[in-house]
Amino acid sequence: MIQFQNVTKRFGDFTAIDDLTIGIYEKEFFALLGPSGCGKTTMMRMLAGFETPTEGSIYLAGQDMAPVPPNKRATNMMFQSYALFPHLSIWENIAFGLKREGMAKPQISDRVNEMLRLTRLEKFASRKPHQISGGQRQRVALARSLAKKPKLLLLDEPLGALDKKLRQDTQFELMDIQEKTGTTFVIVTHDQEEAMTVASRVAVMDNGRIIQVATPDRIYETPNSVYVADFIGEVNIIDGIATPNGEESYSVAWKDGQAPLNVKSPSSFSDGQSCHLAIRPEKVTINAEKPTGADNVVEGKILDIAYLGNLSTYHVELPSGAVIKAQSANTRRISRRAFTWEDTVWLSWTATAGVLLAA
Amino acid sequence: MMRRFTLIAIPYLWLLALFLVPFVIVFKISLSDVALARPPYTPHFDWATGIWAFLSELDFENFVFLTQDDLYWKAYLSSLKIAAISTLLTLLVGYPMAYAMARAPQEWRATLMMLVILPFWTSFLIRVYAWMGILSNEGFLNQFLLWTGVISEPLTILNTNTAVYIGIVYTYLPFMILPIYAALERLDESLIEAAEDLGCSRLSAFWLVTIPLSKTGIIAGCFLVFIPVLGEFVIPSLLGGSDTLMIGKVLWEEFFSNRDWPVASAVAVVLLLLLIIPIVLFQRNQQKQQEAEQ
Numbered sequence A: 001m002i003q004f005q006n007v008t009k010r011f012g013d014f015t016a017i018d019d020l021t022i023g024i025y026e027k028e029f030f031a032l033l034g035p036s037g038c039g040k041t042t043m044m045r046m047l048a049g050f051e052t053p054t055e056g057s058i059y060l061a062g063q064d065m066a067p068v069p070p071n072k073r074a075t076n077m078m079f080q081s082y083a084l085f086p087h088l089s090i091w092e093n094i095a096f097g098l099k100r101e102g103m104a105k106p107q108i109s110d111r112v113n114e115m116l117r118l119t120r121l122e123k124f125a126s127r128k129p130h131q132i133s134g135g136q137r138q139r140v141a142l143a144r145s146l147a148k149k150p151k152l153l154l155l156d157e158p159l160g161a162l163d164k165k166l167r168q169d170t171q172f173e174l175m176d177i178q179e180k181t182g183t184t185f186v187i188v189t190h191d192q193e194e195a196m197t198v199a200s201r202v203a204v205m206d207n208g209r210i211i212q213v214a215t216p217d218r219i220y221e222t223p224n225s226v227y228v229a230d231f232i233g234e235v236n237i238i239d240g241i242a243t244p245n246g247e248e249s250y251s252v253a254w255k256d257g258q259a260p261l262n263v264k265s266p267s268s269f270s271d272g273q274s275c276h277l278a279i280r281p282e283k284v285t286i287n288a289e290k291p292t293g294a295d296n297v298v299e300g301k302i303l304d305i306a307y308l309g310n311l312s313t314y315h316v317e318l319p320s321g322a323v324i325k326a327q328s329a330n331t332r333r334i335s336r337r338a339f340t341w342e343d344t345v346w347l348s349w350t351a352t353a354g355v356l357l358a359a
Numbered sequence B: 001m002m003r004r005f006t007l008i009a010i011p012y013l014w015l016l017a018l019f020l021v022p023f024v025i026v027f028k029i030s031l032s033d034v035a036l037a038r039p040p041y042t043p044h045f046d047w048a049t050g051i052w053a054f055l056s057e058l059d060f061e062n063f064v065f066l067t068q069d070d071l072y073w074k075a076y077l078s079s080l081k082i083a084a085i086s087t088l089l090t091l092l093v094g095y096p097m098a099y100a101m102a103r104a105p106q107e108w109r110a111t112l113m114m115l116v117i118l119p120f121w122t123s124f125l126i127r128v129y130a131w132m133g134i135l136s137n138e139g140f141l142n143q144f145l146l147w148t149g150v151i152s153e154p155l156t157i158l159n160t161n162t163a164v165y166i167g168i169v170y171t172y173l174p175f176m177i178l179p180i181y182a183a184l185e186r187l188d189e190s191l192i193e194a195a196e197d198l199g200c201s202r203l204s205a206f207w208l209v210t211i212p213l214s215k216t217g218i219i220a221g222c223f224l225v226f227i228p229v230l231g232e233f234v235i236p237s238l239l240g241g242s243d244t245l246m247i248g249k250v251l252w253e254e255f256f257s258n259r260d261w262p263v264a265s266a267v268a269v270v271l272l273l274l275l276i277i278p279i280v281l282f283q284r285n286q287q288k289q290q291e292a293e294q
Helices: A040-048 A090-100 A105-118 A134-147 A164-181 A192-198 A216-221 A226-231 B002-030 B051-056 B061-068 B070-103 B106-121 B124-135 B140-148 B161-185 B189-197 B202-213 B215-230 B234-239 B247-257 B261-293
Strands: A002-011 A014-024 A029-033 A055-060 A075-078 A152-156 A184-189 A201-206 A209-214 A236-246 A249-254 A261-264 A273-279 A285-287 A296-307 A311-317 A323-329 A344-349 A355-358
Touching: A002 A040, A014 A040, A014 A055, A014 A209, A029 A040, A029 A192, A040 A055, A040 A075, A040 A152, A040 A184, A075 A134, A075 B189, A090 A105, A090 A134, A105 A134, A134 A152, A134 A164, A164 A184, A164 A192, A184 A192, A192 A216, A201 A216, A201 A226, A209 A216, A209 A226, A226 A236, A226 A273, A226 A355, A236 A261, A236 A323, A285 A323, A296 A323, A311 A344, B002 B261, B061 B070, B061 B261, B070 B106, B070 B161, B070 B215, B070 B247, B070 B261, B106 B161, B124 B140, B124 B161, B124 B234, B161 B215, B161 B234, B189 B202, B202 B215, B215 B261, B234 B247, B247 B261
Parallel strands: A029 A184, A029 A201, A075 A152, A152 A184
Antiparallel strands: A002 A014, A002 A055, A201 A209, A236 A249, A236 A273, A249 A261, A273 A355, A285 A344, A296 A311, A296 A344, A311 A323
């Protein structure tokens, strides 16, 4: 539905968006994820019409958007600051866009009440924005931007100002509302957890470029670069040299002199090519005794334990000095844990547990 | 407790000494009669005859006189009219200036603010005299217009109401600009974007968002101009003509030309009572603004 074609945006000599081509489908929940300053907000503002591309063009439902001003676009935006009109009541805030459309009064009233129900704000209709809580304000902003039934809803860090618990609840609410209304949502966020939770597809951005676009599980399981692997969640990156030793199978020699590792990889590497092995801590098993039959086994000493309640992350130092993180669920009481600081442990993982990435 | 009391007492003592006491004196004079004496009114308080004899000689004769001679109410009305029109003119000139200042790049704003305040560095009287030089028949403005060929005869501006309006708008402009600027500067740019996003054109976003959100600034600016202009004396007497009727001028003439202090005091008391209404409204506006900010 939305097509970015070789879009470049420059502010002075700063390039915010660099030759970007991407498509967003109808009824999709699409997340733009990246660190601050990566150009994700600029992309969204171009969709809303507040910025125009320096080069290239943006198509919405096949139509070039460049000459269309923001007030004529079938897109609505939920602002990071919510941008609720402080002089208007909640009801009037939601009705604002409908009134501009010249909708008849009874229809406006129906639509506003419908939005109030959807966001569970009926009780607050006559209050002013400063008389309600942050979470309620956020819902008003959502209701206001959905009231006009936009084809495309843009959400700029919509949950940034909420505390964690409320944010999680709201994430599910957002998904719910997206399903109910069938609107295409594009969300901008720097919170990877949020992007993974709500979105059906995630685009990871850096320096005005899109590094990878895929579903949340593919982004997590098969990142296409060290940047993506590192940005999303926790990861161990092992630098090494790949040597093919079978079909889609490689032996990876550690740069810092450990026994080589067995890795399966669908992408091919040539003999002696340097590579990175990215492996998630939860895919590394930690044992007090040496396990048998594992594809990869290394010995190390526990350096640190990060206790997260349901999980613990163990930082294990190998004889070479490299540190590997392993995560395991705390299925037992902490007092009955088999190992603690300074203990010698064995880490193991399968040949398919990690992703082999080109250097 | 004592400290708080002292803190509150100081401004009240100040008001008492510099406002209430002079007011009581003026009010007393307004109840007196004219006399060929120095000071030119009677009675004076005399310990020998006592307070009752003194009070019995006071009356509201001068206030009654104000209602009988139509000069006075015409002057009040004319002052109200001039104050209202010039407040509106100042708003029309000041709002765009404040808007431009608030939209200017951050690094320019301090300089622009300086330029607005700069005229205060010279004496108010000198600036009004400068306008006399500009607006007179042989003044700079007429010379310039004759030179460019826009007019063939010099325009008579000085000593008309037009000159008074020009002078008032010029003098009171900063009082209008500063509160509006303060309101506009606080305005969140994303509100305008939100309005546009929801279907407003630039102009309707301005009417529906910018204007309502700078309302307190507009009201404050209007009162800051209206209240002093109502009693303005210097500008109408220097720039205005004989037909410019303002109560400040009448007041001055009663005091110094007629030496009728009691009537002049009565004029002043009525003017003060008239001013209390907008001052109370202004205070209420300020209070509402403070509450909204909390």
